[in-house]
Amino acid sequence: MTCLQKDSLGFGYPTHHLSKEIIIKINEQTVYSGEALKLLSQEPYDGCVFQRARAFTFAFAPGYEDTISPAITLANINAFVQRIQNMAPVVTNITVLVSYFDQSFIIAGRHFSNMISRLFQIVSGVDYNSDFEGSAPVVLQLESIRNLSHIRFTRRNNLDPLIQLARLNAPTLQSLSIDTDIDIDISGLIRDADGNHTTYPRLLSLKLRDLFVPVASRQLEFKGAVPFPSLRSLRLWLSHSLEDDMFFRGNAGTLESLDIKLDDSTFRALCRHKVFAPGSHPKLQRVSVQYKDMFSSQPFATIAETIKFELGIGPRAAVREIGSAPPNNKVAPVISALGNHTCIQVLTILHIWLELWDVIAIIKSLPLLSDLHTMSLRIGAIPAGISRDDLPSFMLLTYASMGKRFRFCSLRDTVNNIDKDLVLCVLLLALACPNFAYAATSRSSHTQFMEMVEEAIASDMFRQYAPRLRRLLFHKL
Numbered sequence: 001m002t003c004l005q006k007d008s009l010g011f012g013y014p015t016h017h018l019s020k021e022i023i024i025k026i027n028e029q030t031v032y033s034g035e036a037l038k039l040l041s042q043e044p045y046d047g048c049v050f051q052r053a054r055a056f057t058f059a060f061a062p063g064y065e066d067t068i069s070p071a072i073t074l075a076n077i078n079a080f081v082q083r084i085q086n087m088a089p090v091v092t093n094i095t096v097l098v099s100y101f102d103q104s105f106i107i108a109g110r111h112f113s114n115m116i117s118r119l120f121q122i123v124s125g126v127d128y129n130s131d132f133e134g135s136a137p138v139v140l141q142l143e144s145i146r147n148l149s150h151i152r153f154t155r156r157n158n159l160d161p162l163i164q165l166a167r168l169n170a171p172t173l174q175s176l177s178i179d180t181d182i183d184i185d186i187s188g189l190i191r192d193a194d195g196n197h198t199t200y201p202r203l204l205s206l207k208l209r210d211l212f213v214p215v216a217s218r219q220l221e222f223k224g225a226v227p228f229p230s231l232r233s234l235r236l237w238l239s240h241s242l243e244d245d246m247f248f249r250g251n252a253g254t255l256e257s258l259d260i261k262l263d264d265s266t267f268r269a270l271c272r273h274k275v276f277a278p279g280s281h282p283k284l285q286r287v288s289v290q291y292k293d294m295f296s297s298q299p300f301a302t303i304a305e306t307i308k309f310e311l312g313i314g315p316r317a318a319v320r321e322i323g324s325a326p327p328n329n330k331v332a333p334v335i336s337a338l339g340n341h342t343c344i345q346v347l348t349i350l351h352i353w354l355e356l357w358d359v360i361a362i363i364k365s366l367p368l369l370s371d372l373h374t375m376s377l378r379i380g381a382i383p384a385g386i387s388r389d390d391l392p393s394f395m396l397l398t399y400a401s402m403g404k405r406f407r408f409c410s411l412r413d414t415v416n417n418i419d420k421d422l423v424l425c426v427l428l429l430a431l432a433c434p435n436f437a438y439a440a441t442s443r444s445s446h447t448q449f450m451e452m453v454e455e456a457i458a459s460d461m462f463r464q465y466a467p468r469l470r471r472l473l474f475h476k477l
Contacts, residue, residue, distance in 0.1 A: 125150030284314030
């Protein structure tokens with residue numbers, strides 16, 4: 001058994017009481033046999049009380065079962081969990097990591113299920129992460145795990161018991177996150193075995209993500225259900241389509257953040273139900289809209305439709321990601337539409353290759369813009385009568401003090417796209433925008449980027465501006 005702690009010098013040192021998170025790497029068999037409890041009763045663990053630790057992470061290594069009598073095993077499990085409670089009396093969140101690749105290990109048998117159930121009973125938040133496909137589902141003692149406020153699980157096989165766990169804790173849940181490689185059956189969250197609708201009255205954050213693969217057609221209509229009336233943050237990256245507005249009922253006045261991936265059916269359903277009608281969602285401040293079939297040869301909506309739809313979602317949002325990919329990289333409609341949304345402070349455009357002049361037009365149309373996240377940059381056509389060497393002085397004379405709030409630009413697709421044009425764009429933006437201070441490129445190309453920046457600043461083109469440009473900070477993504 002290995003025990004690690006964060007925010008501290010080391011286990012057993014006088015500062016252990018400052019630790020906020022404890023990580024235990026343990027063979028589950030040692031819990032069943034009582035060996036783990038013995039280790040926790042010895043130096044350096046004996047007497048340790050983590051008075052500030054609110055998070056415990058258990059990384060389980062495999063152990064064989066049925067080597068000890070069930071009665072003794074259960075007693076050892078209970079004693080182990082009680083010891084954990086004594087060590088961390090204010091713990092509120094437990095994370096269970098399961099990562100086994102040998103199917104001879106019976107990791108999801110009755111003992112393991114008993115142990116996980118007991119651990120989940122002592123906290124208000126649980127994380128369950130399993131990337132083992134061959135294991136049987138954990139059979140949780142669901143009736144005894146109540147009053148949870150936080151559930152997050154990442155799993156590659158049967159989700160049913162964990163979805164049932166979420167539904168049974170609906171009255172108290174404040175955040176729920178499901179991240180999986182398989183199709184999520186939303187109906188299990190919304191309806192019980194008798195078909196009754198479930199409401200999550202306190203749920204503030206809901207994140208659902210599964211693989212974007214074709215799945216059997218399924219009608220996901222829940223007439224009359226208002227399952228998430230208090231949502232503030234919603235992320236929907238689902239492989240199947242939404243047929244109605246179920247996720248958005250009752251929370252128009254509370255929703256602050258939306259991250260959604262659409263297909264044709266979902267797009268049409270949201271439009272049909274007028275989910276984002278003018279004046280709705282007054283608190284929506286963060287919006288990200290992407291499309292599952294972005295690169296389809298037959299897009300499901302025109303660029304005018306998608307841009308209108310995206311920018312109609314929370315028109316006063318300060319943080320926005322544009323998911324549309326205009327044909328032939330026609331940026332003008334996007335920039336024109338953005339001009340009516342001057343509240344934007346942080347903008348992400350990842351499916352359009354921007355030229356320097358596009359960025360200038362965006363900055364001029366968005367006076368509050370501070371951060372821009374895009375794929376890369378290129379110069380494009382230089383204005384008539386201006387040479388490349390004249391660009392620094394041209395930028396200062398033409399665009400001086402433009403974008404006084406603009407300070408940061410991140411370039412995501414720079415693994416194999418570092419060139420002099422990109423470096424030139426960044427330095428020219430720094431000259432035009434007085435508060436531009438940061439730029440970020442991909443980690444793998446950062447060294448090459450920095451070498452090219454140094455070379456450019458030392459060149460005749462930028463030498464006179466070197467003191468100003470050397471104050472720039474460059475980060476790795």
